Structure formats: structure tokens, C-alpha cells
Amino acid sequence: MFSRVESVLSAKGLGLDYLFFVKDCAIDLSLVGIVCTRDDGSVKIIAEGQEDNLVKFVERTKQRNATHPIENFYLKWGKYTGEFKEFTTDCGHH
Template sequence: MIQLHIIVSGKVQSVGYRYFSQMKAVQYGVTGWAKNLSDGSVEIMAKGEKDDLDAFVADLKVGNPFSKIEHMEIKEVEETEDFHSFTIKY
């Protein structure tokens, strides 16, 4: 299992991007969470197998029809949490 910390910048708030990320996480069997940050970006913590995470990240880069992805920062981090699903944090 691999855990990624992702920051997505662009038009990603108020366009359903967190829900889009949750839908894609469920599709690929990825666990973790997504939340809005005060600077207008979205933070995602995602855990899964490499192939599933690769597909998940590829879809995040495209976004949903209402979002516009300008930049993604992706870092592999040490596994510190055991997630049971993919949730949206408020």
C-alpha cells in the first residue's frame, strides 16, 4: 500500500471536486479523505495500491466538467493512518 498527500489548485472549490474525488476513490478502491483549504485548494490524502492510485491521480488531473486544475502537488508519505473508506472532511 502507498499513501499520497495531494494538493490540487485551480478552480476546485464550489464545483463538486471533493465529491468527484470521493467517487473516483470508490471506483478505484482508494481510501482516505478530501477537504477544502482556506487558500482555495483541495487537500487529499489517498491510500491504495500503486496501479489504483495511478488511475485515481490521472482522473484527478482531468477533474470534473466544472473544475479547472492548474497545479497538483503529489508527495508519497509514510503510512500513518488506516482508512476504512474515502470521506469528505469539513
């Protein structure tokens, strides 16, 4: 089943390398969506794809922060929308 997940997380030391790590994980799991840095420095992720791959994706993106513990984490599951055709990285602030 296709599904959608939206998450926002913050941790000290999350930089561009983390955004590209998230993108690589998404592509590896055949997911589409976007990862971006928000004005407050937190990272927002929207991903769509197979539900089992989304579960793996969430775990991978959380594990990457072993050296930079997550201070805040928000996760919301939703219905697949087909909004995205690929997974992109937006390095600007939103």
C-alpha cells in the same frame, strides 16, 4: 503493493462537486482516505490503496479539471499507514 499519495491542488471553480467527484473516483478504485477544502480554497487529498489504482486515481482527479486548469499541483508518494478505513469528504476548511 499498498501505498499512499497526498496531493494539494488549486484551480478556479473547484467546488463541492469536485470533492464528491474525487470521493467517487476513490471508491470506484477501492481506495481509502479523505478529500477536503483548505482555508485558502485549495483541495487536499490523501489516499491509500493499491499503487496501480493510486496512479489511475491521480490521473482521473487531474483530468476532471479540463475546464478549470490547475494553477498549482503538489504530489507526494509515501508509505501505506492504514490510517483510514473508508474514503470520506470533509467540506469544512482545514
